[in-house]
Amino acid sequence: MNLTSNQVEEMIERQLREAALSNFVNRAHSQFLDMQNEMFVEIVLDDATHLEEVEKIVRNTTQELKLQDIKLDSVVRALWEILDVSYVGPSRSADGGLRAASLYDVTLKSGNRQHHVAVDVFWGATEFLKQKRGLGKLTSKSKRDFQNEVVAKAVWSFVQHQLSQGGISYWNPVLHPRLEMNDAAMLFVFGQSTALNELWQAVSDSFEPPVVDSILGSLAASRKKIQNFDAVLPDLSNMLGGAYRKGATFSTSANELFQKLDRSEQELLKKYFYARVELLKTESPDLIRKFSKVFS
Numbered sequence: 001m002n003l004t005s006n007q008v009e010e011m012i013e014r015q016l017r018e019a020a021l022s023n024f025v026n027r028a029h030s031q032f033l034d035m036q037n038e039m040f041v042e043i044v045l046d047d048a049t050h051l052e053e054v055e056k057i058v059r060n061t062t063q064e065l066k067l068q069d070i071k072l073d074s075v076v077r078a079l080w081e082i083l084d085v086s087y088v089g090p091s092r093s094a095d096g097g098l099r100a101a102s103l104y105d106v107t108l109k110s111g112n113r114q115h116h117v118a119v120d121v122f123w124g125a126t127e128f129l130k131q132k133r134g135l136g137k138l139t140s141k142s143k144r145d146f147q148n149e150v151v152a153k154a155v156w157s158f159v160q161h162q163l164s165q166g167g168i169s170y171w172n173p174v175l176h177p178r179l180e181m182n183d184a185a186m187l188f189v190f191g192q193s194t195a196l197n198e199l200w201q202a203v204s205d206s207f208e209p210p211v212v213d214s215i216l217g218s219l220a221a222s223r224k225k226i227q228n229f230d231a232v233l234p235d236l237s238n239m240l241g242g243a244y245r246k247g248a249t250f251s252t253s254a255n256e257l258f259q260k261l262d263r264s265e266q267e268l269l270k271k272y273f274y275a276r277v278e279l280l281k282t283e284s285p286d287l288i289r290k291f292s293k294v295f296s
Contacts, residue, residue: 003070005032008039008061015057024050024111026079029166038071042167047111048078051174077170080163083107083114085156087148091120101180102126102148104155108163108173118178119155125186126151132190134204138275146271153268155181157189195260199269202239202254207276211239212284216291226277226294229270233258 009032016022029044043054055076062072084107091101101120108115126147130136135147158181162171171179190197206215215235216226224231236254258266281288281295288295 003039003065003068005034005039008032008041008065008072012041012043012057012061015061016054019053019057021050021054021057024054029079035073038073039065041072041074043074043076044166045076045078045110048080048113048115048174049111051076051078073168075166075168075170077166077172078110078113080108080110080115080173082156082159082163083109085119085152085159087152088118100124102151104152106155106159108159115173116177117159117173119159119181120178121151121155121181121186122183124183125181128183128186129154129190133200133272138279143275146275149268149271153264154186154189156264157192158185161189161192193265195257196265196269198240199236199254199257199261200272202236203269203273203276205239206236207280212280213287216287216294219294220291224294225296227274229273232273 013022016025024045024047026044026046029042031040031042033040041058043058045051045054058074058076062074065072084105086105086107088103088105091099091103093099099120101122104119104121106117106119108117129151130147133150135143135150138146159179162179163173165171205211218235219226219232224235226232233254237252240252240254240257258269261269
């Protein structure tokens, strides 16, 4: 007996309705496909609380079809959102030994189910990000906390990318609750944050001599206070640009770029800006006196 993918979908859908699970299926992400010599089913749930129940239904269907010489490959997964990423401390191996990595805890949520994932960020990846973000220059007492926050944002993006994969390449955080983030993964994540990278570089360049003198002069002329990030933001537009690959374009409005960032990225950029302001106060007292009204 030959069945079509539509018939297989109807079989599974009927069982899901009988088990009162049909409403948890995200049909926009689910798929039922006829392959050359087999069928493929991907069922995506909005609530991971019911993963095991749906997996059992699909497993039983697979066995039932096997009796009819029909091969069914399947994926049952859930859509997860990230609630929080936090630094835990040095990473340790199963025997308790220290690893060359830092450990971050990621809290995931899918419907009514929460789940924790551990991400080991190797020191090489952390150093790469520190260099790219210019964090080595910061000397405030909260430097380490801020660095951990920057890395945590990268971990957030890394895990988000893993969760975005569907089909047979998907990552199951329940079965595989530990990830590793190496240099290559950090490089990939860094390359995805185009808007944040442009603005971050603009802030960095603004505090480099002799540019900072010009920036402060412009703020003084327009009577802006450097502690008012929103007021200073338009002035960062002059710092956008730089070396781009052939055919690439760059933004000309810092305000427009800033609006493309999510809230956590916006807050992180502001923190970096104010950290550079504090560093400038420490390293360049002559500039502070020269542009006292900007800093008052």
